Structures are given as structure tokens and as C-alpha cells.
Amino acid sequence: MTLNCSSAERTSAVVRFQFDGEVRLADAEMSLHLAMFAVEGLFGRARVRLDAEYELIEQDQCIDVDAGTEVGAMIVRVFTGLLLREFGEDSFRIERMTPAIHHAEPERTACA
Secondary structure, three states, X not given: OOOOOOOOOOOOOEEEEEEOOXXXXXXXXXXXXXXXXXXXXXXXXXXXXXXXXXXXXXXXXXXXXEOOOHHHHHHHHHHHHHHHHHHOOOOEEEEEEXXXXXXXXXXXXXXX
């Protein structure tokens, strides 16, 4: 499931949560929903719906969370705390993903 957003303050900061084989991805996703619910208490439901985005990547046993907004960064913090309490610190790892840099091909002009 991906929640879409279109905030003007968005950056390309993504945090990847990679889970070991003992953690069911569905259980981790439920913890993420709980984190989002908690963050609604701080920012309101509408802002969380606008600014929160995540993606489940089942084949890699991970969840990518967009941390490019204030809301997203807070979701990452709360989610991390919940995962530590529920699954333990050895059951997952966290990685900040760097966006791929796309270089535009130089424009070619014909010479006569």
C-alpha cells in the first residue's frame, strides 16, 4: 500500500526498514499504521494523509517511508520506537536511501 502526497515541502528523503525473516511484514505494517495514528495526534489527520507516504516491498522484506516532510520524519521516529519495543533491535535495520541522480543527456545540434 502506498499513501500518496503532494506537499510543496517534500524532499527525496526515504528511510528503508529492512526486516529479518522472523518479522512478518504485515505485522510491521500494522506498527507503521499505529505510528501514523500517533502522529495524527500531533499534526492532525488531514496533514498526515497529505504528507505521509510509504511503500511495502514484499520481495525484499522491507518498508520504505518518505521522511522528506516534518510529518514523515516524525512517523519514522515513532515507527522506529515501536519496532524496537515490539520486535527488538536485532530484527530490523534502517537505511537512509539516497536518490539516484539522473543526468540529462546534452542536447545535440547538427552542424552544417
